[in-house]
Amino acid sequence: MNVPVENYLVLAALIFAIGCAGVLTRRNFIVILMSVELMLNAVNLTFVALSRQLVSMDGQMIVFFVMTVAAAEVAVGLAIFLAIYSQRRTVNADEISLLRW
């Protein structure tokens, strides 16, 4: 069975949109970070699908780097969450609002 590339691209676009929606609507920073990771996974799916379509390895290669960067981002993110949590006992977006107008 041969799945056309459009299907992958549409699926990736949907996942990306779900990630965006998650970032915008969720209030817990850990869930927000997970939504960002979802966006990056949509990117990976797009790259892999296009890579097969174009018969070029560039797309597959970049996916490895995107995954590594995503892992690094999570590591830094969780470290910051820990610092925040030890100060305020919360990682809720509504309660972290020292910096305003």
Add this chain to the structure above:
Amino acid sequence: MEPSALGNVASLAYSLPEIVLGAAVVLLFLLDLVVTRKETLGDVALVTLALVVVLSARLLWGDSAALYNGAVVVDGFALFFKLLLALAAFATVWMSLGSREIQKNGTGEYWAVLLASTLGLLFMASSTNLLMAYLALEFVSLTSYVLSGFMRHSRRASEASLKYLIYGGVASGTMIYGMSWVYGLAGSLDFRAIHTALMSGQGAALPLYVALLLTLAGLGYKVAAFPFHMWAPDVYQGAPIPVTAFLAVGSKAAGFALMIRFFFTAMAQSVGAGVYQLVGGVDWSQLILVLSMVTMTFGNLAAVAQQGNVKRLLAYSSIAHAGYMLMGFAVLNDDGLRAMLFYLTVYYLMNLGAFVVVMLVANSTGREDLAGYRGLAWRGGALPAVAMAIFLFSLTGLPPLAGFVGKFYLFAAVVEKQLYLLAVVGVLNSVVSLVYYARIVRTMFLEQPTGGEGVVAVDWHNGLLLGLLTIGTLVLGVAWGPLIDFAGRSTHFLAY
């Protein structure tokens, strides 16, 4: 006349600045384990960056070359930015050595992470491949998150770092999604190959437009342009002052470098005499033009409304300046580029100088709000007050200061291209910006201290840096010839 890209080993000779910087990062992490006096590490960082400046300057007399099989290049444009970025990092390290915020939280990693961030900035200025560009940008982002949250026990700094991380993650995720579309449309990650594909009419205009919009999110976030600016006020206010200065000057310049290179080499075609033409049927110069007007107007209006924190006010001012610099981008020729490069250099001097004054006041009094500047000139801070006035009037663009010359070249390029609406909006914005810059100057000179503000002392170390930046701002206001010539020569991209 088609030199090909050098291989990995042959490229090493051209990458001395990066090699030195990378080695210094590792060395600093190791030294941190054995050295007890942490300022020593700062001195090492300072010497390293001076060396990087010298090594980058030496390459100016060498040939341009495409390195590492076309991942990065060394050309006039990249070297201009490398020099500017290394100098920005140099001044940041100098500032950090005299900052009480940094000393109080003194650990050795700060210097290593700062140098690592600088390494990322150098790669941003020279990458010619979407993968390299993405990695360099993410490297700078990740180190910046750490730097801005560096005061671990400060609630303000942690919050700034958290917001930076979330906005940054979304912006760079959006950017790489856009890049994946560009890859799909052009079939390659290489700027030159993308250019060739678009020239041959490959790729439909509408998806390309969407891809560019998405890509612009990540780049616009680095330079703090309008719809992607939300992080800037919070992060600028929360981060330690030297880090704020580094983000305002370094990250912004590198963001512009990457943006210019991507749009001018992949999405445009040089038609001779320093004029570029769009390729791929996407009118991005119109888009940048609108972005420029909206960005400067928003930045200035928000700054006028901002009454309290001076760092936050400078954040809005830096958003407005991103808008001014985008004017040079929208005109799509070498004159505009030259004006941008010149303005970035001038901006480096005057904006960093303003942050040095903010740091001096915070060092002595621990205050960053406007009320903390009341009568600054009359309580020991005459030198910083005068310097601040010079920087702020230069940021406004008043003659005979460097900021005036920079704005003059920007407006000249815009008027020459007959973009009168943009020029009018730019001039009106400059007038509006006088309102809030002059408010600070008035507070410093015309209001009398009430007694509770404390005395502001200037040590020789910070005073020297302040003096150098002030002299730079004054000298470039009357003798700008050599720099504008250098900027003009640096607008050439290597077409390998």
